[in-house]
Amino acid sequence: MTLLKSWVSSANSAETEFPLNNLPYGVFSTGGAAACGVAIGDQILNVTALEAAGKLTLAGGPLLQKAAWNDVMAAGPAVWDALRTTLQSALAEGAAEEATFAPNLVAQADATMHMPFTVAEYTDFYAGKNHAMNVGTMFRGPENALPPNWLSIPIGYNGRASSVVVSGTDVVRPNGQLKGPNDELPRFAPSARFDIELEMGAIVGTASDGMISVDQADDNIFGYVLLNDWSARDIQAWEYQPLGPFQAKATATSISPWIVTSAALEPFRTTTPERERPLLPYLTESKPMLYDIDLEVALQPEGKDETIVARTNYNEMYYSAAQQLCHHTTSGCSMRVGDLLGSGTISGPEKTNRGSFLELSWGGKEPLTLDTGETRSFLEDGDTVALRGSAKGDGYRVGFGDVTGKILPAPAVPDWAK
């Protein structure tokens, strides 16, 4: 597919992440109340205002008056299609709607972005094989790197929905129980191994009750965000046996300000890799269900230039979001509108493709040297991390907006905790 031309001229550049082909959904404000917006070039179309003024009508509406996209999701795929078709037509070069829509554009530079949807529940997976191999090798040696179930199950755990924040939100280094290999007893202290995880997040748009197929799961996904699953490795190492990560992952989970719809990603479908062990039939995919999305991680020390520390692609996943969502329902688990499924850390095969500092610095043993000459094993206070991702079309790209977060120092340990 090639670039679709818009009357919003900034949307016609090969560099913008938001051409007419994309039209991602977010929530923004410019001093007043937050509203639903659609990114187009360097602008945001205020669809809440358009709907309120009767210039944009959706079946079952109003659906855009709550500063969250959940009502649109809940309205179902026919409404998703109708909205996208309407917007793509109205924003196209030469469209008659220019006169009515143009006054509802706001410059992205003037807007503050908010959470694009209300997260119902948050599940995080562990479905990238390079990441699982790297982490497993560090923790259990290369022979036992992959758990026995890994090639059969998209392993996941329930995360904390209240941890999910929008890009730009500062991230306060957590305190927690830590126990080093030489400590006899644990202590309560700031995490010294605070890390990122580069992930994609899939958003459930259609609720389900009972088990659904991979095909149905694929249909039920409304769209995707970039996701940074901030992780305190020292808290995690001490707490995670036997029931999995808990406080290590509860500090914050940052997502991109824009939801890129499954429809916008359709031209970029790609297959999951060859199976090393046959999957059970319920996990078989009938068509390509991953997406070819280039990803990168940038680290910017306070007051310095950034360094790109990793580049990889969403096509490195062993399991698709559709497979994860299907597996999530096997036990009869009800899924809700607004459930968020993290892909798991996305690492490629090479050292420069690794989506966490745990892997990039090999557990702190091989610190990275940044372009500034500084080194990093894990995050330091004042560091800002940015995740970026875009799918590349013929003369255009489809992106999510950066997911940024700056690390603030840990809170002082209260007197009663000393």
Add this chain to the structure above:
Amino acid sequence: MTLLKSWVSSANSAETEFPLNNLPYGVFSTGGAAACGVAIGDQILNVTALEAAGKLTLAGGPLLQKAAWNDVMAAGPAVWDALRTTLQSALAEGAAEEATFAPNLVAQADATMHMPFTVAEYTDFYAGKNHAMNVGTMFRGPENALPPNWLSIPIGYNGRASSVVVSGTDVVRPNGQLKGPNDELPRFAPSARFDIELEMGAIVGTASDGMISVDQADDNIFGYVLLNDWSARDIQAWEYQPLGPFQAKATATSISPWIVTSAALEPFRTTTPERERPLLPYLTESKPMLYDIDLEVALQPEGKDETIVARTNYNEMYYSAAQQLCHHTTSGCSMRVGDLLGSGTISGPEKTNRGSFLELSWGGKEPLTLDTGETRSFLEDGDTVALRGSAKGDGYRVGFGDVTGKILPAPAVPDWAK
């Protein structure tokens, strides 16, 4: 404390779980819309109707018009206290309110109970030492039964809020990935080791942002429910490494129809046990934070009489709900009104005190003989399980109502999953 007398005569019996001392909160219906109700003897007081009629006024109200107790929780402890004081006074023997309140009583026998609150997020802990020792011994041998962190951390994991259902809801046996010790590859089949977990659930009534102390956590807990954490042991055994239980625990989590408030449980406070390893200061309790609540598990095969298969007490826990909630916030994790914290399985020291069939039948090796002569290792289709719990005062008791669930057969495996 002794029995407080009410003009609702059935509330004055030593046998009722719902004397004037209790006044637990639920949601009920009798054919029409669901409403908030307060149990008193064998009756339910319709407080939604009283508030709507202007006969019950709460600061910041209306708070009782949404068929859920979340608005009352969010209003804060001063409102909790005021409501309890008002109700205890109005329902007391000789109260002038009898004339206006009596027409708003409904017989419990005529009511259908609904979820008493909207579960924001659900966390389940693993904080009973007898249970942890029993399960650990079965899985890892007696020397490695307790994980190294267990005596320092109230171990918990995030559960699935959408799994929480009210007592009386049928529970459909789950399908899932299973792999027996002699299977070369996993298969997709109904769970053959479907089990219960006898727990208490603490309900967060006051939201928090950032770390809170154990004392503050104790204050933030609105009340308690009985909780059955239905668990598929064969799914759990294959899936739980390395990130913890997932689909094994997502089928259903049943809670009692009545929330017993922390205020009603106040006379029954008791201490957590002696520490075998000193706790870090942040987990220290300044006063007794467990409760002395007798608990029992009954199993009723289809069409047969029930057998009490276990009796224990909430005072068997190693960690209190206040300690769990405090630990939950250490990493800066925000807690919400309506968060539900499962205590973990409550087992006493003896074989007859065990709160799961996994323990009662020692992993299926020592099947139980029921009073009917039948044996059970795990649950069979048609079985109904009831959990019961009550604190014993001087001539009265404070209970939760039974938590029941009947096991229905697993859904047929769909063609695409064969």
